[in-house]
Amino acid sequence: MSSYPLRVPDHIMEQARAAAAEDGVSINQMMVAFIAEGLGHRRGLKMMRDRAARADMGAAAVVLDKVPDVAPEPGDEIPPPRRPSHPA
Numbered sequence: 001m002s003s004y005p006l007r008v009p010d011h012i013m014e015q016a017r018a019a020a021a022e023d024g025v026s027i028n029q030m031m032v033a034f035i036a037e038g039l040g041h042r043r044g045l046k047m048m049r050d051r052a053a054r055a056d057m058g059a060a061a062v063v064l065d066k067v068p069d070v071a072p073e074p075g076d077e078i079p080p081p082r083r084p085s086h087p088a
Contacts (some may be wrong), residue, residue, distance in 0.1 A: 006031075 008016070020030035072078075 016030055016034065017027055020027045023030065025033075
């Protein structure tokens with residue numbers, strides 16, 4: 001196992017300590033879990049970008065062209081766009 005000195009801003013460290021206390025684990029366990037979660041998220045995003053780069057948009061269009069043009073079931077309608085609120 002490796003060790004790495006890490007400088008963490010006070011406000012982030014406070015949140016990490018609170019999360020560790022809530023979960024009943026050490027701050028070290030919590031930080032390792034946070035790092036692993038972040039790396040997993042990053043790996044997932046990279047995988048999606050890589051797959052998107054290999055996408056065949058023409059083939060996707062052929063599949064989508066086969067979808068019947070029918071009205072959505074009740075409750076599945078696309079809501080109308082929201083109007084931007086203007087400050088008074």
